[in-house]
Amino acid sequence: METQDYDVITSFLGDWGPFQRTVFFLLSCSTIPNGYVGLSMVFLADTPSHYCRVPTGNGSGSTLNQSLIPSVAVNGTLTLSRCTRFKWRRDGQVNETEECLQGWEYSKERYISTIVTEWDLVCKEDWKVPFTTSVFFFGVLTGSFVSGQFSDRYGRKKILFITMALQTIFSLLQVISVTWEMFCVLFFFVGLGQISNYVSAFVLGNEIFSKSTRIAYSTLGICVFYSLGYVVLPLFAYFIRDWRMLLLAISLPGILYIPLWWFIPESPRWLLSQGRMHEAEEILRAAARKNGVTPPEVIFNQEESLELMNRNIKKRKHLYTYFDLIRTTNIRNLTILNCLIWMMITIGYFGISLNTSNMSGDPYINCFISAVTEVVAYTAAWVILRYVSRRIALSLPLLLSGSMLLLIQFIPDEYQVLSIILAMTGKFGVTVAFSVVYVYSAELFPTVVRNMGMGAASMSSRIGGIISPYFAYIGTYNKILPYTHGRHNYGNRHFKSVTARNASCYTP
Incomplete structure (x- = not known):
């Protein structure tokens, strides 16, 4: 039974009934904490005068x-x-x-305390500030390695909730950190839980929803709700100026997700791949009742279930390795380009996001504008993916982003508002690209190596995340440097190279 056959068999549910709307909303809500946990370092680790x-x-x-x-x-x-x-x-x-x-x-003008004032992370110790965020991204990198394997073995739903709990528990433990070292170790596990939670929600939703709903879920769903979590961050930070109380306030909402266990189902596709046909049918019959439709008397017959299991066994016997990603010139170019694009987009995205406290003007307003820009960008990405070719959908936002960020260095200091507008326009472009590249890369890699190809690109993205705090770090010395160093090569030479080479990705 191919994926297409599964869609045909379950078409009796419809595309957008009460069941799909409920799961869409709840899974999207599960990514809200992801939007503010990692980026909370903008305020938790800000350095006052x-x-x-x-x-x-x-x-x-x-x-x-x-x-x-x-x-x-x-x-x-x-x-x-x-x-x-x-x-x-x-x-x-x-x-x-x-x-x-x-x-x-x-100075107590802006903050009662941050981790910088708590452990004197200034002068010779100021390198610890970006390193703290890099530790978080090391956790994200580790989580990207293990989340897929655990999800395939133990189920999408279990890993989703285990990793949500992991993120919440270790965030709460960070509140009582007594040393910077303890804070960093706990932050590693927060990062590990965060990416695994996001990936599990992404996979679970895409396996439950029909093809017509998946792009909307990947943009208007988990991406927009992620950015809504980012919108909440400056609001919390504005009213809570002590880092421990702020961290407690943004960690406690994770407890509210416990009841979702009884409303979010396991993936029927995964259950079928494990030979658990009866459980998969129960979920689909419950969904049919919620949608007010009558399911077939037999949804999956025994032969179809056995055929699916046999095909999974055959796939496991024919092992593809990461070497297959560089075996031929075509796939090698595709792999290298995707890895570079993912890394640079991540550096640009997090470099701008983490640099909001160094920008001219009020950091709370800057962070809020940055977050709202993401909501608009992900909504725009949904429209772009529906009506524009993938290559243009990726190239034009990157060109827009690189151009706007390069212009900042020519803006006089007295035109602070214009600098912020250019920075946020750059953020808009790179955020649209961030959303598009997930869909585009998945379509470019051949089916047999798609998971490994996406894994390699994702790993490059995490390496970019580890590097990105240092672009914000140099912003404490010069507000222009993060944009010129972080985006100059990418906005010109690298972008042109990627655009020219992308045509070869379609060569048979």
Whole structure:
């Protein structure tokens, strides 16, 4: 029984009844926490203004005395040093500088606390801030390796809820972190759970819905709801300025997903592949009752079920390896191009998203605009995928993104609003591309190596995620650098190369 036969056999359910609408909505809702958990580092790890504590006569630290802090030139402007102070002796100040021996005084204007102020992740320790986010993406990379195998073995639904629980539990444990190292280790497992949850929801929905609904689910469903979670993040962060309380507030909603276990079914396709025909029929009959239709007396006969199992056994016997992705020139070019495109799109997407706190203007407003831009972008991706060829749907948004981000370096400092508009237009383009590339890549890879091809591209994407925090990190020193370094080559030379070569992907 091929996938097409399954669609024909289950066509009695219809395409968009109460059953499909319920599952569509609930599975999409399961990705809402994914939208704010990883990107919460924009606020959890933001670095407020800080200066050295200066000693009093008894050698203890005191509040800021600007006369004891040297001035340094930053981009041609004099500002107080964040990492040095004038040396102090009992007989007075001397005109020599030293490190912040008594720690730092942090501005409370925007935050009560962040992990930066909690563990003094500044000056020589500031490398730990982007590394923390990279640890999260290491977890995402690990999860992308194991989620598919576990989902195939134990079922889509079980892995979906186990990984949702994993993400919630380890996020809650992060709240009581006593060291930066502990925070990082827990963040790794949060990342591991997050990607596995998202992939399981993606696969489960695509196996339950008919072909006419899958593109809508992949864009207006899980992608839009992911971005709605992102929209919520700056709202939480604006009213909760302490990092522990903010993390607690965005972790607790994960508990609300427990009741969904009784409303989201297992994939009937997966059950059939495991020979559990009776369970698959029960799910489909329950769906028929909910849709108000009468199912056939026999949905799957024993011969069809055995035929499916035998074909699965034959597929397992004929093992394809990752070597098959580079065996011929055609498939090798396809694999390399997809890996590069996925990596660069991920660097662009997360580089811009994580850099919102470094942009000119209010970080809460910038983050909110960035999140709303995603909602619009995913909606646009749904329309584009319906009416535009895949190659144009991928190339034009990338060209738009690269062009807008390159223009930022030519905008004078006094035109901050224009810089934000260009950055958000770039974010719009790369987000549309992020949505399109999933559909496009799945269609380009041959069926026999599709899972491995998507796995290789996904792995490249995770490597891009690990790198992306460092593009935001250089934004703390120069607000233009993340856009010129992160997108310059991609927006010009690389994009033209990809566009030219994509034509060869269709060569038989």
